[in-house]
Amino acid sequence: MSALLEVRGLAKTFGSVRALDGVDLTVEEGRLTGLIGPNGAGKSTAFGCIAGAMKPSAGSVRFRGREIAGMPYYRVATLGIGRTYQIVQTFADMTVLEAVTTGALLRHPRLPDAIAHADEVLAFVGLAEKRHRLGSALTIADKKRLEVARALATEPTLLLLDEVMAGLTPAECRDAVALLRQVLTRGITVLMVEHVMEVLMPIAEHVVVIAAGKTIFSGNAHAAVRDQAVIDAYLGSPIEHGEIAEGAR
Amino acid sequence: MRAHLLALGAIVVVGAVAAFGLHSQVTLELLFTFLLYAVLGQSWNWISGYAGNVSFGHAIFFACGAYAAAMLVAAGFSPWLAFPAGALVAGLLAVITGFPTLALRGHYFSIATIAVAALVDAFVRTTPWFNGANGFEEPIRNGWGAMQFAQKTNYVLIALVLFAFVQLATIVLERSRLGYYLRALRANHAAAAAVGIDERRWKLIAFAWSAVMASAAGVLYAQDTLFVDPPSVLGLSVSIDIALIGVVGGIGTVWGPAVGALIYVALAKGVALQLGGTGKGYDLVIYGALICVIAALRPRGIVGSLVDASRRRRGARIANDGAAPVAERAA
Numbered sequence: 001m002s003a004l005l006e007v008r009g010l011a012k013t014f015g016s017v018r019a020l021d022g023v024d025l026t027v028e029e030g031r032l033t034g035l036i037g038p039n040g041a042g043k044s045t046a047f048g049c050i051a052g053a054m055k056p057s058a059g060s061v062r063f064r065g066r067e068i069a070g071m072p073y074y075r076v077a078t079l080g081i082g083r084t085y086q087i088v089q090t091f092a093d094m095t096v097l098e099a100v101t102t103g104a105l106l107r108h109p110r111l112p113d114a115i116a117h118a119d120e121v122l123a124f125v126g127l128a129e130k131r132h133r134l135g136s137a138l139t140i141a142d143k144k145r146l147e148v149a150r151a152l153a154t155e156p157t158l159l160l161l162d163e164v165m166a167g168l169t170p171a172e173c174r175d176a177v178a179l180l181r182q183v184l185t186r187g188i189t190v191l192m193v194e195h196v197m198e199v200l201m202p203i204a205e206h207v208v209v210i211a212a213g214k215t216i217f218s219g220n221a222h223a224a225v226r227d228q229a230v231i232d233a234y235l236g237s238p239i240e241h242g243e244i245a246e247g248a249r
Numbered sequence: 250m251r252a253h254l255l256a257l258g259a260i261v262v263v264g265a266v267a268a269f270g271l272h273s274q275v276t277l278e279l280l281f282t283f284l285l286y287a288v289l290g291q292s293w294n295w296i297s298g299y300a301g302n303v304s305f306g307h308a309i310f311f312a313c314g315a316y317a318a319a320m321l322v323a324a325g326f327s328p329w330l331a332f333p334a335g336a337l338v339a340g341l342l343a344v345i346t347g348f349p350t351l352a353l354r355g356h357y358f359s360i361a362t363i364a365v366a367a368l369v370d371a372f373v374r375t376t377p378w379f380n381g382a383n384g385f386e387e388p389i390r391n392g393w394g395a396m397q398f399a400q401k402t403n404y405v406l407i408a409l410v411l412f413a414f415v416q417l418a419t420i421v422l423e424r425s426r427l428g429y430y431l432r433a434l435r436a437n438h439a440a441a442a443a444v445g446i447d448e449r450r451w452k453l454i455a456f457a458w459s460a461v462m463a464s465a466a467g468v469l470y471a472q473d474t475l476f477v478d479p480p481s482v483l484g485l486s487v488s489i490d491i492a493l494i495g496v497v498g499g500i501g502t503v504w505g506p507a508v509g510a511l512i513y514v515a516l517a518k519g520v521a522l523q524l525g526g527t528g529k530g531y532d533l534v535i536y537g538a539l540i541c542v543i544a545a546l547r548p549r550g551i552v553g554s555l556v557d558a559s560r561r562r563r564g565a566r567i568a569n570d571g572a573a574p575v576a577e578r579a580a
Contacts, residue, residue: 052442073439074442074445085440085443089437089440090436090437091432091433091440091441094433095560098429099433102432102446105426105429106444106445106446109426110426111425114429151444153444154444
């Protein structure tokens with residue numbers, strides 16, 4: 001196993017706000033790595049910097065040993081990184097098939113080849129029956145599925161998923177987890193941002209926890225939930241009994 | 250795709266029959282104007298409809314062809330050379346002006362196109378090489394070599410060939426990587442970048458082709474009117490006419506510009522023939538009112554609304570049927 005993606009000292013400032021202040025993470029090839037952290041920890045910013053949507057202020061992002069930090073957004077996709085968005089970004093006036101075909105055109109410039117590939121991907125994610133619907137007319141769960149399909153159609157080595165489970169019902173979550181497992185069996189490496197830890201626990205072999213723009217934990221998912229720094233980040237630091245007693249009064 | 254090709258074939262046949270069969274020079278002139286504006290509308294549609302960058306300066310590309318024809322003739326060359334020469338200049342102009350402006354969001358691209366058009370207009374007016382504000386008047390000749398004809402029939406035929414070529418290119422565009430990429434960029438540029446689409450590259454290609462088409466229409470215009478000057482081919486009103494044809498018919502559709510041109514010619518020119526002479530401008534009132542109605546009720550234009558409706562029906566039907574046959578292909 002080798003590192004597919006290595007992020008070191010990633011920093012991003014917006015004016016005087018330090019959204020990221022030294023994020024380190026390593027994504028091993030063929031595994032699912034979870035990136036978690038409480039609200040406002042900088043998960044989406046880190047994600048944006050890795051995917052190429054944002055330019056980091058400092059630090060390095062190496063994909064297959066190649067520096068990609070600050071590269072034009074579209075180039076990152078051509079190198080083999082696919083992504084989805086936390087808030088789904090559909091091609092509003094395109095059908096499901098057309099949207100996925102657009103992704104497939106990256107590796108299959110001829111339209112008939114791209115459509116054939118898109119059909120395969122749609123069958124894989126379970127959207128084949130809805131291929132002629134407008135993307136904007138789908139349910140949230142199907143829209144997220146469509147985003148995954150569109151990203152998979154670019155035949156990525158690394159798939160970045162930004163809170164794909166958010167807003168799904170428990171049943172839809174189970175379906176999404178099943179789909180993720182299938183993606184992994186295809187040999188695609190996944191880096192998944194999640195807000196809810198329970199979602200990641202059963203599928204992530206490795207988790208990276210960030211809080212206040214810094215990596216505070218990196219390792220096994222089960223170890224993460226017992227780690228004191230992680231618990232503190234999610235629940236807050238333990239406080240003196242006296243304070244609680246005073247607060248209660 | 251088949252339906253598009255059949256429709257195009259039918260229009261070309263009807264157009265050719267009309268060109269030979271009709272003897273009214275006025276009707277043939279209207280037909281010629283319709284074809285010319287349909288080409289200009291389609292040219293605009295490539296960058297503004299499919300790619301979503303609304304151009305209000307398209308006249309400059311039209312002017313490239315018109316001036317190329319007039320200047321080549323003045324220098325003793327064949328006006329046919331104006332097709333490649335005008336295309337080259339228009340394409341270069343599109344690449345040079347598009348490079349810094351095409352990635353501008355929202356209205357800023359439109360503002361940039363107006364500014365560039367004003368600049369080109371001012372430049373041509375003040376440059377002796379372009380005969381400044383006087384423009385060029387072509388000497389009257391006759392025949393295919395000079396691309397000048399006493400009868401309108403041949404003009405209609407050339408315009409018909411140009412129209413067919415442009416429509417064919419657009420039908421191919423819809424079934425190509427470029428067409429998909431432009432639509433994706435128009436819908437969501439961030440999501441488009443995430444699937445590896447280089448916005449600047451693909452929009453420059455579309456803009457250059459768009460400019461080449463407008464230039465070809467300009468050549469034909471010059472050979473028909475035999476007079477080219479800044480207000481007639483470079484004015485803001487020319488750019489606005491081109492944009493309105495695209496908007497009225499339907500943005501991002503194969504037949505939208507043709508429908509827009511038909512309405513424009515029927516109203517702006519047809520009504521002008523009936524009412525224009527009264528000097529009261531009723532024709533412009535009617536045309537203006539129509540544009541307001543379409544903009545308010547059908548922002549995607551006439552053909553655009555029809556396409557949307559058929560897509561919704563198709564989607565709903567497949568949803569009701571449950572599983573769609575796997576072999577089924579999008580039309």
